[in-house]
Amino acid sequence: MKIIEVSNLKKSYGTNHVLQGVNFQAQSGEVIGVIGKNGAGKSTFLEILMTIKQYDAGTVIVLDENIESLPMNRLELVRKQISVVLQPTQFYKTLKVEELLKLFKAYYKSSIDIKKIIIDFKLEPHRKKYFDKLSGGWKQIVSLAIAFLSEPKLLILDEPTTGLDPHMRNMLWSYITDYNKRTGGTVILTTHNMDEIELYCDKVMLINNGVNEVFDTTEGILASGYKSINEFYLAKVSI
């Protein structure tokens, strides 16, 4: 089942033509990594998929809805089926971690037990801390915990592992892969960590010079002669 279909997507900021004709598809259950150098347009691309950024041209279909000029009530229905982790992660700064989880549990009308989420994400020592007082890594973990309060059809993560130590990173990926296997949900993420792409992603899209220069399976890229995704990236992207 097709979850996302993007054709000839274009987006500019003034004279900076960030996306100049991106084509992309995501099927149900796929984990897709979007890579590219800083400023390549990865976050812009994700925010368009999240339905929170306007674009200049092209077609974007998310969960069977063409999001261009979609009325607000139908846009909200699409958004209900998406969970996100943004970069940087921000929530109400004067709410404590446990309060944030309770508030978002109410937003998602989730049946998941907050205590279980706190235990699973090792948030017990931070449960009474204000979100604003957490380190960047813990903010990211809270953001992920909130994203997993619902069981969305589409999970979009913008650099989710940035700032996390290896243990946290493992924990995050075990959650993502478990979610993906259990629910058949689609995961689209950006990262600068090519090992993560190689280990966990089914497909890779490289955005370079405003277009999807490569959009292939991870296996396909490795089978084409590259020893690793990192080698592939270094060969394809110049500074």
Place this chain on the structure above:
Amino acid sequence: MLGTQLKYDLIMFSRELFYLVFTVFVPPATYIFMGQLFGEQTYAGNLSYAQTYTPSFILLITFTVIFFAFGFDQVTQRTTGVEKRISLSPVSKNTLLLSSIIRSTIITSFGYGFILIIGMLMYDLEFHLLSFLTSYGFFILLNAVLLTIASAIYSFFQNMNSALVFSIVIFQVVIFTGGFAMPISMMPKFIQIIADFNPMYHMNNLFIAVWNGQLTFDNNVLLAIGYIGALVIVALFILRIQNRQKIG
């Protein structure tokens, strides 16, 4: 959902020292201080200090709550990315807006009661149920006007620092040209001219008149109502445009 959002909105307000100082402490303290200085004087319409300045300071609290805890808070959430994150959650914009409006109304009503009690205890303000109900109804109407205008003004800000500077400057302008510090007729001519353009000055005069049962629909009152009404229409127009730009 609305109840949960409102609960956390009120918790967040109570934890913002900056909002609390400017909204809950400064206006009542100023009301008491001014009363000690000018409590014995008689003001326009043969009114006492309490009859003139009790509605004025209730309006001042309403202004500070709405401009700081509603308007400025919107800018904070927009510029820090909170608004973007919340917009991606399955909570409707109407729920968030309604909660924000109810929160402001609860806090300003608390301010209303607080100033009223101080006035009754310290400055012999009399309580009449009918006039209380009329004044409170008018106060709710002023709440709606200020919420609309504040929302439109702060929708232009994309930077928290500039919104903060604006808030502090506008607070001073409102204090001195809204008739909250001393009667405008005692101020220099240029202040009187600025006051004519300050909607808070007109709202203040109208609220004092309603509070004391002295509202008569003469030319000045009709002009004031027309001016405030025009500003509300402009604000609604701005909000409509800004909202359209945000979608998608």
